[in-house]
Amino acid sequence: MGNERSAFRAGNPFCALVLVSKWKGRLSKVGASVSSWCSGTFQMTGKCVGQRPRVAEGRAEARSTGWHFPRSVSLFFPVFPYRSRHLDEEFQDIEIIAKGSLGPILKARQRMDEKIYAVKVMLKVEVIRQGILQQCKDGVVIQKNVVHPFVQGLLECWQTSHLLLIKCDYQGAGDLHRLWVESKPLPESRMRVFAAELGSIIGFLHDSGIIHRDVKMENVLLNERGHIMLTDFGLSRRLQYGERALTICGTMQYMAPEVLRGSPYNHSADWWSLGVLLYTLVAGKYPVDPEVDHTLMLSKLERTRVDPPPVVSQSLGFLLSELLCEEPQRRLHRLDVFSEHRFFRGLSFDPELLQQLPIEAPDPGHLPPPALYLADFDWEALRDEGLPQAG
Incomplete structure (x- = not known):
């Protein structure tokens, strides 16, 4: 862990910045x-x-x-x-x-x-x-x-x-970012299913000793029935509970404050990224717009008060506040707590049952041409x- 080197993913979903x-x-x-x-x-x-x-x-x-x-x-x-x-x-x-x-x-x-x-x-x-x-x-x-x-x-x-x-x-139905660009903001009812499915897989990964470190809309594919598939494990690593990572990595506007600071961090950073993703889906914009490097991004985040969007329900507002808590120890970071949140009242987190829920699938014909x-x-x-x- 001490030999990990700094890495970061930046900004615009279609804008790659490389060090060459x-x-x-x-x-x-x-x-x-x-x-x-x-x-x-x-x-x-x-x-x-x-x-x-x-x-x-x-x-x-x-x-x-x-x-x-x-x-x-x-x-x-x-x-x-x-x-x-x-x-x-x-x-x-x-x-x-x-x-x-x-x-x-x-x-x-x-x-x-x-x-x-x-x-x-x-x-x-x-x-x-x-x-x-x-x-x-x-x-x-x-x-x-x-x-x-x-x-x-x-x-x-x-x-x-x-x-x-x-x-x-x-x-064949594209990814969540394309859907968001086409339909933003998404209705709460649709986002609720995405949130349950993403929380389900993030919790599964963490229980398996894996931190993803790049949870974002572009890495969430949609199948022909409109349900999610997490992909791109290029920044993931093995991390057991109690361990800490040091590498500054992820996609700029999704990175947790502790990651941006270069502090030791754990699985809680993935839950912050999930909070950013859910906020963006229902608000139609990122809680904090991306910057060109992690230092500027941290400075901007520290100057910005991230409140739930005014258009969401009270229960969703509470969920977003708990996910986007700057202190990792106080942040919602466990699947059992996440699944029992009142925003998901009456919704089963069983993957098979979630996949049976009717959800509007995106029309591939409306996706932007490559x-x-x-x-x-x-x-x-x-x-x-x-x-x-x-x-």
Whole structure:
């Protein structure tokens, strides 16, 4: 824990800020995240992993790592097995449906079983440059091992020469942020179901010794019946009750005060993020608008009095106040207390029963076209990997 490095995710849902000057300008209008620079990891590689090594160089790297592969491949073992096949050899009907900070997210039909999957694509060179190699591995291992009705299923991971790929269950109704943009503010009755489902999975993760650290609308997918699927465990880590984390990470406007301060924190930080999410759904705006770094964000948060929106019911107002309590020890941070709150009176937290509740599913045809936020993406590194080019 003492060796954890600072990392943070910033601002605008479609606005990624990364710590690499080449990508900072290109991604500043689109994405999601900023993570720590881990120079030691980059120095270990000896060169940019996006470059193809000379034969002699590759052999020397293979001997030094103990794998019969160049280091640009070996670094990602064993979580990401190597495959030489291009994407278009494994999948057909490939579409770009979203934009991550390290590459596109695809909808693709697998040739072998004819089923549709979501495939997250990450550029290996960016994983190394941003110092998130171990974080990337840990995140997919955690997500793959979490089995819950409200978690997006992670099916397999692999790598090619330049890319990391993660295949997940496909959810065709977009994410909660897109729904919010289309429909904000959401009615309390609809938000109440989302709140119960999110509280259910956050409590499950914490009881399993996992803190998510990036609970936000963009990481909540919706299935065809309108119910939630939590995804993107890239910042999650194992954290048992009584332990503390130190890394400054998350998405700026969702980060708890103790995280912004750089103080030791625990699972309570996820419940603050949930409070921000629920407040935003019903108010149509964030309780505190994002800033460009965590210092400015903390200063702004300390100057702002976060009161429940005047339009909500008294019971919801109390719930938001308890979640958005600046003192972690006094903050609502346990599922048993959350589920018994009077805002949820008469609502079962059993996942199967929650999934049976009627809820309006979003119309995928009304979602913003990917071209709106993929226009500035740099496709040069993906040209030889069988991905469709933006157009």
